[in-house]
Amino acid sequence: MCEAHAFILKDGEEEMFLESVDLVEMEEDEIKLVSIFGEQKILKARLKLYDNTKRKIVFEEL
Amino acid sequence: MCEAHAFILKDGEEEMFLESVDLVEMEEDEIKLVSIFGEQKILKARLKLYDNTKRKIVFEEL
Numbered sequence: 001m002c003e004a005h006a007f008i009l010k011d012g013e014e015e016m017f018l019e020s021v022d023l024v025e026m027e028e029d030e031i032k033l034v035s036i037f038g039e040q041k042i043l044k045a046r047l048k049l050y051d052n053t054k055r056k057i058v059f060e061e062l
Numbered sequence: 063m064c065e066a067h068a069f070i071l072k073d074g075e076e077e078m079f080l081e082s083v084d085l086v087e088m089e090e091d092e093i094k095l096v097s098i099f100g101e102q103k104i105l106k107a108r109l110k111l112y113d114n115t116k117r118k119i120v121f122e123e124l
Contacts, residue, residue, distance in 0.1 A: 024112035025110075057112065
């Protein structure tokens, strides 16, 4: 219910790349995301926006 | 119900600095946080951890 979805900014557009994010861990410039389904994604990015009301986390690539 | 609380890492310890975060916006190296109560905080930091289960967002100061 409470999970947010992760988006990546591409050419000014927000593109969803991971649903129902459970965990986000930053290590150096790499971010590891894990969904509640156990799906994992790693990307070189940084946080741009977290909007609790819209349930979204937006990253921009480095 | 679904809001997470924001913490800042200080000497390896997580210190709460904003309850019930509604919005996090990154601009350059500054992060603006707004709570559901309208309280705003700005700090120079970056995301370290987002843990949906524990309802917390942890930042480390730059």
